[in-house]
Amino acid sequence: EDQVTQSPEALRLQEGESSSLNCSYTVSGLRGLFWYRQDPGKGPEFLFTLYSAGEEKEKERLKATLTKKESFLHITAPKPEDSATYLCAVPQAGTALIFGKGTTLSVSS
Amino acid sequence: DSGVTQTPKHLITATGQRVTLRCSPRSGDLSVYWYQQSLDQGLQFLIQYYNGEERAKGNILERFSAQQFPDLHSELNLSSLELGDSALYFCASSVGVAGGFTDTQYFGPGTRLTVL
Numbered sequence: 001e002d003q004v005t006q007s008p009e010a011l012r013l014q015e016g017e018s019s020s021l022n023c024s025y026t027v028s029g030l031r032g033l034f035w036y037r038q039d040p041g042k043g044p045e046f047l048f049t050l051y052s053a054g055e056e057k058e059k060e061r062l063k064a065t066l067t068k069k070e071s072f073l074h075i076t077a078p079k080p081e082d083s084a085t086y087l088c089a090v091p092q093a094g095t096a097l098i099f100g101k102g103t104t105l106s107v108s109s
Numbered sequence: 110d111s112g113v114t115q116t117p118k119h120l121i122t123a124t125g126q127r128v129t130l131r132c133s134p135r136s137g138d139l140s141v142y143w144y145q146q147s148l149d150q151g152l153q154f155l156i157q158y159y160n161g162e163e164r165a166k167g168n169i170l171e172r173f174s175a176q177q178f179p180d181l182h183s184e185l186n187l188s189s190l191e192l193g194d195s196a197l198y199f200c201a202s203s204v205g206v207a208g209g210f211t212d213t214q215y216f217g218p219g220t221r222l223t224v225l
Contacts, residue, residue: 032211043111043199043216044152087152091211095203096142096165099152 002027002092006100013107016077021103023088024070033071034097035064036087044087047073078107112136113217115200121223127188130220132200134181140164140205141183142214143175147196158183159205190224197221 007022025033032051036044048057050066057064061082063074073086085104089097112135120128134141143155154167158177169175172190177183187194198221201214 034213036216041197041219041221043113043218045111046213046215049213089152092154093165095140095205095211095214096154096157096167097144097152097211097214098154101151 002090002098004088004090004098004100006086006088006103008103009101010104011106013075013078013105015079015107015109018074018076018078020075021073021086021105022070023073023100025088025090026069027090027092027098031091033066034089035071035073036089038085038087038102040085047086075105078105080107080109083107111215111217113200113202113215115198115217115220117220118218119221119223121225122190123225124190124192126190126224127186128190128222130185130187130198130200130222132183132185132202132217134183134200134202135215138202138204138215139181140203140214141177141181142201142203143169143183143185144199144201144216145196146199146219152199155185187222192224195222195224 035047038044048064053068085102087102089099114133139160142157146152155169157165175185197219199219201216203212203214
């Protein structure tokens with residue numbers, strides 16, 4: 001069965017304290033891995049798409065990487081405005097996305 | 110702003126009632142997806158339409174139905190509502206180009222449904 005598992009469930013950081021979020025997946029024939037950011041009560045906001053192992057993408061303080069079994073979202077020198085839930089998703093049998101439960105990040109100043 | 114619009118933002122109704130949620134995809138996108146997000150289940154795929162045709166179905170209840178119109182907007186109909194249907198309902202859209210990889214889905218702001 002296709003699955004996406006994210007860890008940790010919650011992460012509390014001090015401003016400037018770098019860390020990584022993990023997304024492990026089991027799916028046959030990966031057709032892409034997607035990272036989204038979601039603020040409370042809002043729709044998921046697209047961050048990155050990764051298609052092949054070894055691929056990396058960056059946006060401001062965020063960098064996403066992909067291996068054959070997992071993806072990491074590295075957050076460098078986070079700021080309070082980076083506080084949100086980060087969701088990882090992979091497509092299942094076509095285009096419907098399977099989402100992980102997410103990692104809720106809190107950054108305090 | 111993703112370019113995907115959803116109405117209404119909030120909906121409060123009673124058990125047994127029927128409601129309709131509306132979604133307009135980004136300009137140029139042919140695929141529309143509906144997802145449900147509840148506290149205990151996370152984001153769950155319901156159904157996908159591509160250029161007016163149903164393309165894929167997830168864990169959508171028989172009481173729920175959807176359609177995509179010629180102008181590509183989509184509606185999700187929820188009937189015989191139960192307390193457990195209270196959730197955030199999101200619409201997403203993508204270009205929907207066929208190929209070896211899945212294209213990016215862009216989400217709307219959601220409709221918060223409360224069933225009393």
